[in-house]
Amino acid sequence: IARSEGPVVVRGVAEGAADRLAVGLRAGSFGLGSMWAVVSGAERRQVTAFARIAQRVAVHLMRRRTEDYRAHRVEMEQLAVLLHGGPTVTGSGDSIELPRGAHWVAALAVAPNDPSERAISRSRLEHGLALMQRSRDLTVHAGQLSNLWYLILTVGRPQENSAATVRDWLRDLLDDGTGDRMPIYAGVGSAADDRGGLPRSRKEAERALAVARLAPAPGAPLAFEDCWARAALIRVLDPTVVADLETVTPLWRLREQDTAHGTDYLPTLHAWLEHQGNIRTAAQRLHIHANTLRYRLTKIEQTVGINLADPDIRLVLALQLKALDPA
Template structure:
């Protein structure tokens, strides 16, 4: 096993042949891999212009065979060390010989991804494999079940090897957490579970009717499920993964062992019980660590107030304390009908991780926030966010708004940057400005004006009582003085432009403006009077009676 990364062969085994098929590997399956990215159609030209080495593994999402061929041929001009090593694509099939020829000529491995597989889940497995510690890589290749740095995928491989079957590990809701390599004897229950990353509803209903889940919950014994050829279900052993003992035990998941063409080994049940104990420790570590990490991240974003211990948080999350950073907030255009936290948080996390593997993503309320450490380019992050918002709308139908704060002066300023981002997302004026992605600098005027107007609107003592005379005149005479003076102010004092907007003669508008000056006792030629009147007209609703 290479010391410096996960091999292509190991990656393919982790993804499983039910999810991926190797089409071609010109350099063999021992190529060490360390980096991966998700690329959509808009990303390819930018990656060609990037100097230096590109990520080694590309997940080509929504990119057809023709576009991929064009891109791969242009990659041929780069130094071999600066090209990718592996392309994963749903366009790579037996009907695309040009794609196979192009990737082979460029020395790239080509992997076909099953059309039913979800890209976000495939990327999660790829990242997990490429970021394994040396201990985890070593544990996956040794027979010891109790290797301290083993992860669930490594554990599944070991159990499969020791029992002669195919293993999958699931959470309490039948979502697949990890699995061993499958062979041709994999039944439909296993194949569909791995592709969908959860047990198929029709099969789960049958297992409930047979009482399998009740038996697993009630006991720590291994349950033997006989073969049912009419349902394409082969024999299985299943055991619960428990935290604690007795009545206080908590079910953390299950381990399933499917029998293949050969019988399971005689000690398979014993191995499965031991694996259950190991899995409980692995899952419990994961449950405890993310809860602590999530709390630290939320504190960093200011969700629990100010006063975060930045050095401690930085050390725990392995983030740089100093140096510029960027903070981005995402919200739904229509939050009442489609809150972003419920619909797009996983996709945003996926794309943020592909953009920067040290990114931190957190859901707070109905918004999603991303921190990019050591990132100072407002232009660069703004371009990425605009592309992401456009991609999510085009590919997923998700209508999002975003606000960008960059550069942010280190981790100590993340909470205040998030507050500034929220001010932009809260501003109706910023939302109405046209672009769905705004930087703080671009939105500052709209945000401050909105907040000033809101402050005056809710402070009755700041209302100008003279506006009551204007509204009273309009009511009594059916006159549009308020609308007329607002049009005049919006036109920056250009009577002709304002009259055209109102569809009246300029002399008619001049008469109305003189009437306004008389009623309010102001001079529209005075800059202070004009400023005050414009703010008051925006803040005080028509017909609002202020105290005199």
């Protein structure tokens, strides 16, 4: 049917069933689908008329597709205005009707790198969004901007557990109702009382998503309020920042000392800083005596010429050590 230039008679559908007449619908070389009819006998006059009707149907389908595409593009532009703030692009950002209530923004990223697997995951997500049950108190606006999907989830009657309700709904969406979880990472921002708070919630969702994507495989949606410290560290420990730290801090000299002489200055300093200068707990972490830890800290100061009593020095060294060992 797809290759034929005209209608095709389909016979032998089933015992006792009438024949079918089918024709491919095209706009130039672009396939739009097919049109079928049940026939008792396909005369040439009927086939010709069917082909002529198919041409008109294809024109209407193509026009409908164009209108749907234009409406979808405008809707995505309006969604971008809501999520990023600023002036409208086309039409009015107010065209997207957000009901009253509390709004949460969720950012989603498809995990697979393979193009075909990514396409399947996107299709599953679109299908899930179309089928997921929504109550009167939960509405959803969704769209894809750049490489991420964004959802605005609105709870019309906010309660103390509304944030958990939003995350549960999102978890159910990604579980797909089949037990086979979609390979999609998700981050959720905090609540916005009105549309003016959506850009902030969107940023938080993106930062929570960045933390979620550090995991080897997608897990449950991650809320920004549960990972804000890790999200901040990711931004501070940007590779370019870390590379610059390498040139201004003395950690490279400690690494050389450990390599050349078998000392454990780097892990000692790391443990002490992680435990905020608590000698006893840091020594327990390293399985050494507290006096041994004090001796090592003194040797570290002497080896690289730093003063560990300086809070600025401790902060910068702690950040760089965190970058070297994120776990």
